[in-house]
Amino acid sequence: MxxxxxxxxxxxxxxxxxxxxxxxxxxxxxxxxxxxxxxxxxxxxxxxxxxxxxxxxxxxxxxxxxxxxxxxxxxxxxxxxxxxxxxxxxxxxxxxxxxxxxxxxxxxxxxxxxxxxxxxxxxxxxxxxxxxxxxxxxxxxxxxxxxxxxxxxxxxxxxxxxxxxxxxxxxxxxxxxxxxxxxxxxxxxxxLVPPWREGGQKQYVELPRPSTEPGSGTAAVRSWALEHLAEPLSLRQLADRAGMSVRTFTRRFREETGASPGQWLTVQRTERARQLLERTDLTIDQVARESGFGTAASLRLQLRGRLDVAPSAYRRTFRTAERVG
Known part of the structure; x- marks a missing residue:
């Protein structure tokens, strides 16, 4: 009903x-x-x-x-x-x-x-x-x-x-x-809206206008990072891929996303972990590795901090919801 x-x-x-x-x-x-x-x-x-x-x-x-x-x-x-x-x-x-x-x-x-x-x-x-x-x-x-x-x-x-x-x-x-x-x-x-913005995200972030010069943005690096979330991704590595200094890359990244590279990566990895918990039968350890958190302990810490729930409890809740739906 x-x-x-x-x-x-x-x-x-x-x-x-x-x-x-x-x-x-x-x-x-x-x-x-x-x-x-x-x-x-x-x-x-x-x-x-x-x-x-x-x-x-x-x-x-x-x-x-x-x-x-x-x-x-x-x-x-x-x-x-x-x-x-x-x-x-x-x-x-x-x-x-x-x-x-x-x-x-x-x-x-x-x-x-x-x-x-x-x-x-x-x-x-x-x-x-x-x-x-x-x-x-x-x-x-x-x-x-x-x-x-x-x-x-x-x-x-x-x-x-x-x-x-x-x-x-x-x-x-x-x-x-x-x-x-x-x-x-x-x-x-x-x-035609984003599928998920976590509730704890800031309501209002006043951003400076990002540069509009060709090749000056970080979008390409972000797209690449989404395909390599399971790998260790350092700030220096991301900046090098963008052809920028760490300082310039960090500033441009924040201008375009409202977050630091580290904060953005954590959000993306959390979303990847949620998807894997809901849609696969991977173990918690495997989900942690595939999402880039490395260990089950790190994954538990992030989900507890952001969603106030353990990975196993999250899986039970949302896998059940999908079956009912």
Whole structure:
């Protein structure tokens, strides 16, 4: 049976964020082509709402839809009541949220986190929001464990994301968690978005403009490195392949990717390890060697640090999800 997702559109909803859940979840299919999710949109009274731009959204459902859902998503709104100084929900919004069944998964995109926080649903939990509003959020909701930098947070049945494209990352993460990386990667290809950006990645990195001189970039070296992740790759080796000094290569690399070469390699190796754990029967030692971490201990350390999970537990979770999907 398809997983039921209700999207709550509040007045002033931002159109891009409103469309993310349907675009991502409705693209997820099982091996037979059957949809894995059903997505429907509601408002507080079943009537049309204004959006952040020059059109309104008419829906087919009122707040009763929230009782039907397995997952409720609250996207950002230009006019979210909880962002006001008193941080209180309107009576209509509080009544709507009270309809949500216990155990329902809760998801916010961008400043939708203010709604969940004002309802007390984020107290004591990790959460994030758009980087522009983190100071206001922290002041209004001190009981929330706010992480102002990350793209998204996953606390099991409550997930939050930063603004705009981070909502795409979070929805893809949910598909990956529910059905494995093969399904999530297919959705990403269908939607022409990157298949994975880890939740701990910085929301906002202000980069200098990279050089546009022919041959001045590091893209070719990065492509080569992806084909040689299992090998030891030193900074000097990468710089030599690019025909640059280590200092120039490191600067150009950071300009183009927002990360140091070492950080970038670790992320790519982690992704390779995830794919091998999900799609192959290689031992943990073999996965560590093939992904470039060398030893099982090093692989465990990286997955623990980045995903808070051991390789064997990750494999059990996502191999099971793929079989179910």
């Amino acid at each position: 398809a997983h039921k997702v209700a999207v709550l559109a509040l007045n002033g909803v931002i159109a891009f964020e409103l469309g993310i859940p349907a675009r991502i979840f409705e693209s997820a299919r099982d091996a037979s082509g059957a949809p894995l999710y059903r997505v429907a949109t509601c408002t507080l009274d079943g009537r049309p709402v204004e959006t952040s731009t020059d059109f309104r959204v008419a829906v087919d459902h009122g707040p009763e839809l929230l009782e039907w859902a397995d997952t409720v998503v609250v996207p950002a709104s230009k006019d979210p009541g909880p962002m006001q100084v008193d941080a209180r929900l309107t009576p209509e919004l509080a009544a709507a949220l009270a309809r949500i069944r216990p155990g329902t998964r809760l998801v916010s995109i961008c400043t939708g986190s203010f709604v969940l926080a004002a309802a007390g649903l984020l107290d004591g939990r990790p959460a994030t929001t758009h980087w522009r509003y983190t100071e206001r959020f922290a002041a209004l909701f001190p009981a929330v464990r706010l992480d102002p930098d990350v793209l998204f947070t996953d606390d099991g049945d409550v997930l939050t994301s930063g603004g705009v494209a981070a909502g795409v990352d979070l929805c893809l993460h949910i598909v990956r968690r529910d059905h494995g990386s093969a399904v999530a990667n297919t959705v990403a290809r269908h939607c």
